Amino acid sequence: MTDEQIETEWASHPNHHIIDKDSDDFPELLKQISNPPGRLFVVGNIDALHLPSLAIVGSRNPTRQGRQNAYEFAKHLGRSGFCIVSGLASGIDAAAHEGALDGGAMTVAFLGHGIDQVYPADNEQLANRIAAKGAVCSEFPIGSEPRREHFPQRNRLISGLSLGTLVVEAAKRSGSLISARLASEQGREVFAIPGSIHNPMSRGCHQLIRQGAKLVESAADIVSELGPLALHLMQPPDESVASHPPASEHDADYEMLLQTMGFDPATVDELAERSGLTIDHVSSMLLILELEGKIDAQAGGRYSRLHE
Numbered sequence: 017m018t019d020e021q022i023e024t025e026w027a028s029h030p031n032h033h034i035i036d037k038d039s040d041d042f043p044e045l046l047k048q049i050s051n052p053p054g055r056l057f058v059v060g061n062i063d064a065l066h067l068p069s070l071a072i073v074g075s076r077n078p079t080r081q082g083r084q085n086a087y088e089f090a091k092h093l094g095r096s097g098f099c100i101v102s103g104l105a106s107g108i109d110a111a112a113h114e115g116a117l118d119g120g121a122m123t124v125a126f127l128g129h130g131i132d133q134v135y136p137a138d139n140e141q142l143a144n145r146i147a148a149k150g151a152v153c154s155e156f157p158i159g160s161e162p163r164r165e166h167f168p169q170r171n172r173l174i175s176g177l178s179l180g181t182l183v184v185e186a187a188k189r190s191g192s193l194i195s196a197r198l199a200s201e202q203g204r205e206v207f208a209i210p211g212s213i214h215n216p217m218s219r220g221c222h223q224l225i226r227q228g229a230k231l232v233e234s235a236a237d238i239v240s241e242l243g244p245l246a247l248h249l250m251q252p253p254d255e256s257v258a259s260h261p262p263a264s265e266h267d268a269d270y271e272m273l274l275q276t277m278g279f280d281p282a283t284v285d286e287l288a289e290r291s292g293l294t295i296d297h298v299s300s301m302l303l304i305l306e307l308e309g310k311i312d313a314q315a316g317g318r319y320s321r322l323h324e
Contacts, residue, residue, distance in 0.1 A: 042056070061122070065151060071199070073171075073174065079215065082108060090112040091119035095284045095299050096239050108192075117146070124177065133162075168191060171195040175204060184209050185211065206228075208232070236313065272291060273287065274321055276291045281320045282319060284317065
């Protein structure tokens with residue numbers, strides 16, 4: 017079979033997509049980077065490529081605390097309305113994808129090889145979960161093997177699709193620092209979690225902070241920084257916050273969610289069950305309502321309505 021026949025056969029399967037750069041389905045943020053891919057192979061939901069996103073990257077061999085941090089940050093930020101983007105590698109990447117999925121959020125994985133395989137093979141089940149909830153993507157032709165030079169190349173897509181990149185743990189020589197540098201060059205925000213001075217996996221993050229990355233201690237630090245950018249991304253073109261009425265004034269779903277919420281703290285799952293809306297829809301709406309000052313995000317992933 018020719019390459020074209022292989023691609024045509026692959027794209028004939030459900031939820032398999034080949035998106036050209038000129039297509040409306042191609043992510044706008046990726047069009048803005050200096051060297052966008054000519055096309056993307058995608059398994060899953062292409063809507064995930066158009067959500068306000070945060071990249072979470074880090075060591076393939078993290079400490080137990082580092083892995084837990086990646087999981088919890090991804091879970092909380094996913095429930096705050098962000099799609100979590102990473103690279104399906106072992107360690108921090110896998111923990112970030114798992115946290116997003118367990119929080120009911122969408123997540124996107126960029127591969128350093130062809131879309132027809134999974135590397136490392138141990139993450140095949142995770143890749144299937146991601147494709148069912150979000151999207152697995154690659155710019156490399158079908159059949160491309162995972163080569164060392166492919167992974168720094170795919171890192172520009174992880175940072176390019178995202179409003180910001182969070183580095184959880186990284187040694188001084190780490191591929192995650194490449195992602196952070198690319199994010200900075202692309203005009204995106206860079207965040208880093210500090211750690212013990214005795215932990216070699218913290219040295220890369222400390223280096224980033226010295227270079228100007230924003231030190232974060234909680235997911236709220238990232239929400240407050242990226243929230244306005246996320247709100248702008250979700251607005252129709254050529255409309256400003258001032259000219260665009262608050263969501264709760266033009267969409268009955270927002271008012272219903274507020275009424276459903278009440279003033280007692282509730283989780284995203286509880287709100288979705290009460291309102292009949294999907295968890296994805298509720299998560300995105302909560303981000304808007306929090307930015308409008310109508311609700312308060314509390315510990316444990318709970319939200320409550322603020323008094324007028």
